[in-house]
Amino acid sequence: MVETDSGTPKDNSQEDMQALYETSMKSLQEGNVLKGRVINITGDSVIVDVGLKSEGIVSLQEFPPKEGEAQPVSVDDEVEVMVVGREKESGLLRLSKRRVDEIKTWEKIDRSLEDGTPLEGHILNEVKGGFIVDMGINAFLPLSQVDIKPVKNPASFVGRNLKFKVIKSNRRKGSIIVSRRVLLEEERDKKRQEFWKNVKDGQILYGFVRNITDYGAFVDLGGVDGFLHINDVTWGKITHPKEYLRIGDEVKVKIIAIDTEKGRVSIGMKQLKTDPWLKIDEKYPVGSKVKGKVVGIVEYGAFVELEQGLEGLLHVSEMSWDKKFKNPAKLVNKGDNLELVVLKIDLEKKRISLGLKQLAPDPWDDLEVNYPPGSIVKGKVKNFTEFGMFVGIGNGIDGLVHMSELSWSRRKKTFQEQFKKGTTIDAFVLNIDKTQKKFSLSIKRLKEDPWKGVASRYSTGDVIEGHITSITDFGVFVEIEEGIEGLVHVSEMDELQGKQPSEVFTLDDTIQAAILNIDEKDKRIALSTRVLRRKENRVITETREENTGAFSTLGDILEPAMKKNGGDTTD
Numbered sequence: 001m002v003e004t005d006s007g008t009p010k011d012n013s014q015e016d017m018q019a020l021y022e023t024s025m026k027s028l029q030e031g032n033v034l035k036g037r038v039i040n041i042t043g044d045s046v047i048v049d050v051g052l053k054s055e056g057i058v059s060l061q062e063f064p065p066k067e068g069e070a071q072p073v074s075v076d077d078e079v080e081v082m083v084v085g086r087e088k089e090s091g092l093l094r095l096s097k098r099r100v101d102e103i104k105t106w107e108k109i110d111r112s113l114e115d116g117t118p119l120e121g122h123i124l125n126e127v128k129g130g131f132i133v134d135m136g137i138n139a140f141l142p143l144s145q146v147d148i149k150p151v152k153n154p155a156s157f158v159g160r161n162l163k164f165k166v167i168k169s170n171r172r173k174g175s176i177i178v179s180r181r182v183l184l185e186e187e188r189d190k191k192r193q194e195f196w197k198n199v200k201d202g203q204i205l206y207g208f209v210r211n212i213t214d215y216g217a218f219v220d221l222g223g224v225d226g227f228l229h230i231n232d233v234t235w236g237k238i239t240h241p242k243e244y245l246r247i248g249d250e251v252k253v254k255i256i257a258i259d260t261e262k263g264r265v266s267i268g269m270k271q272l273k274t275d276p277w278l279k280i281d282e283k284y285p286v287g288s289k290v291k292g293k294v295v296g297i298v299e300y301g302a303f304v305e306l307e308q309g310l311e312g313l314l315h316v317s318e319m320s321w322d323k324k325f326k327n328p329a330k331l332v333n334k335g336d337n338l339e340l341v342v343l344k345i346d347l348e349k350k351r352i353s354l355g356l357k358q359l360a361p362d363p364w365d366d367l368e369v370n371y372p373p374g375s376i377v378k379g380k381v382k383n384f385t386e387f388g389m390f391v392g393i394g395n396g397i398d399g400l401v402h403m404s405e406l407s408w409s410r411r412k413k414t415f416q417e418q419f420k421k422g423t424t425i426d427a428f429v430l431n432i433d434k435t436q437k438k439f440s441l442s443i444k445r446l447k448e449d450p451w452k453g454v455a456s457r458y459s460t461g462d463v464i465e466g467h468i469t470s471i472t473d474f475g476v477f478v479e480i481e482e483g484i485e486g487l488v489h490v491s492e493m494d495e496l497q498g499k500q501p502s503e504v505f506t507l508d509d510t511i512q513a514a515i516l517n518i519d520e521k522d523k524r525i526a527l528s529t530r531v532l533r534r535k536e537n538r539v540i541t542e543t544r545e546e547n548t549g550a551f552s553t554l555g556d557i558l559e560p561a562m563k564k565n566g567g568d569t570t571d
Helices: 012-027 097-115 181-198 529-546 554-564
Strands: 033-042 045-049 056-059 078-086 093-096 119-127 130-134 138-142 161-170 175-179 204-212 216-220 225-229 250-259 264-268 289-298 301-307 310-315 337-346 351-355 376-384 388-394 397-402 424-433 438-442 463-472 475-481 484-489 510-519 524-528
Touching: 056 078, 078 097, 093 097, 097 119, 097 161, 119 138, 138 161, 161 181, 175 181, 204 225, 225 250, 289 310, 310 337, 376 397, 397 424, 463 484, 475 510, 484 510, 510 529, 524 529
Parallel strands: 056 093, 138 175, 225 264, 310 351, 397 438, 484 524
Antiparallel strands: 033 045, 033 078, 045 056, 078 093, 119 130, 119 161, 130 138, 161 175, 204 216, 204 250, 216 225, 250 264, 289 301, 289 337, 301 310, 337 351, 376 388, 376 424, 388 397, 424 438, 463 475, 463 510, 475 484, 510 524
8 A cells, every 4th residue: 555645555466557547448449459358238229338438339230130139139149349439428339249249240250152052031121133132231132143044033032031052252342242153053963973873774763853844854853854755644534734734733753764974864753653544455355335534625525534544435427327527515514524435446556436426316226117218208408519418307417418419310410409498398308328327318309200111102204393491502402392301412503603512502492303213221312403304305305296385384384294294383
């Protein structure tokens, strides 16, 4: 103890401590990093004891929130801070935790850039061209560096905590660029190496559908994409892989082919199941009744699933006995459960033909009983073609009236001239062919054949009169009576005088001619105007010799001859 000038004793120890404190405080400079302990939290400030007489103060905002805790910092927490100044009034040290964290973060950034160490970061928000990532210091993540595959929904990454690799940094400018894609590629390469090291033919693996095409799908098997062909998805028939697969689906597959040189792997799903076509002919014999579900409709029929992976074709022609049904969608719908008949099995091509109409009576079976050849049937005119007319008699059966069965006459008439679509008519049954499903009808045979007995009604040399029904380059057809026509060939026409028949004659003109020949079997009558003229001239000459000047007109001269031959000389 020593005495002061006033005589008061002075504590040497207290003086020493004060001197030590003042010395230590003088040694503190801005930028010094200190370790301390949180002793109090007041308002938005955190009081930190750094081991000196004067405590330091840190803004509460510099403490990042702790997951699962109400406040970011607690009393007695140890912290590392940097001296940034001193409060003038209170004398407290102004400290910063953020500055220390930034230094440590930049050290990690530099280390990551140097050795490739991944760092964790929090994607804060989306900006032009990429994202802002909080890594203690804000970094930029380009959109191209987010993932291996193109990012379709960038917003889905905001708020996620992910690992990144620093690919570029500048501490002076405070810029950092990070990549997630680099890490994913490295991981994929490791998996790829591991895959090729262990993969075996026939191996069963799990993977994720990465992409789908018209002809198959690519499945990520862990660093390597296996190709799943559309024909290897299921034993059943499908038109597109999307019927069974979706991008992102986890699938179980079997290795069916490996090409290490080209780095290709072929995989299959159906190979994990027993081929349903084995002993199919025993399970579904031809003629047996089966049940199935319509799984697809095409323009030529419907595909029916008999069991998983096994489909048969129900052709539109086998849906109904009625031929008018050409659209399968009008008879069946997708999802319909049907009872069917097995018609045919092709094991080589793996095809099953099914029938629906076979479960209903075939209307053709009763056709011969109800409408035997020679009978008369009623029906409605359905439609016209170049070769004839179809007549519907019900139950989906249409009969054909060929154009040759329209009329006994050779005159070029059309069905449309005599009939209207939808009208009910009578028809004569000619023939029934159940095998070919053909029903032949006739209109002309509703009347007796006018050619029957024609040779008994007409003779060679007879003079006839009729109207022209057809004009051709080789002559004209003349209707002698209904259904019977004769031909006047151009060689039997003196009146042409080098002209064409169409230049001399007109349809429906009345003409007289002599009969040259009658062929009842082939239904042909040859006529001649030349012979008639010769006959007329001979009659005139003979009459003039017998009766000079007695007849004043040609009609008077010909009348006896015409009457003799049964002709009619009336105008």
